[in-house]
Amino acid sequence: MRVSEQDQARIAAAIVEAERSTSGEIFCVLARRAAGWQDVALAWAAAAALILPLGLIPLGFDAAWFPGMGENWEAAHTAARDVTIGRTLAAYGIAQAAVFLAVLLALQLPGLRRIMVPGPLRRARVHRAAMEQFLAHGIHVTEQRTGVLIYAALEEHVVEVVADRGIYSRVDPAIWSEVIEQLARRLKQGRAGDGFVEAVSRCGAVLAEHFPPGARNPDELPNHLIQL
Secondary structure, eight states: OOOOHHHHHHHHHHHHHHHTTOSOEEEEEEESOSSOOHHHHHHHHHHHHHHGGGGGGGGTOOGGGSTTOSOOOOSSHHHHHHHHHHHHHHHHHHHHHHHHHHHHHHTTSHHHHHHHSOHHHHHHHHHHHHHHHHHHTTGGGSTTSOEEEEEEETTTTEEEEEEOHHHHTTSOHHHHHHHHHHHHHHHHTTOHHHHHHHHHHHHHHHHHHHSOOOSOOOOOSOOSOEEO
């Protein structure tokens, strides 16, 4: 999902309008994906390769299930047994490798990967990514420490609102939960532009109530949506 130029202009205008009534600063980021999940995919693939092939054993798993690995005539019984064991182990290894690759490839699909990533881990990594953006763009060094980051990660389906310490002591955290829920709902509907405009307006109203503009009201952060 990419935000159109028209919606980007609407979001920028909403930020400018919201910041006219407050000394706070609002910054918006829309990320296609908050984190790389290859480690999780590898973990699931390894676990599946270790566990799933065990289900073949009660079914009478045999090397002959694989073309070209069936028994041939052997000169001695002991030698035949050793060869059979070796072939069975090799076939089992092939089955494990096949399961590993199948699961690893399947987890390259964003929808399936999102389902397989534990919720707490998904939220923790999105929060970490949001904090990285918060620091990278200097939201924590605004004059009155009243910066607010609205961050949405599309693949993870997670929205974060990060407010600087000058805000947390004076604004009910439940308000940020309302902003998160509303934006998440709009993203689910495919209306990212509307969602960010509404989130900015709501944050602006909250900041205006607690942090009215002073005699000088510098615009300290960019007013456009950052898309990653």
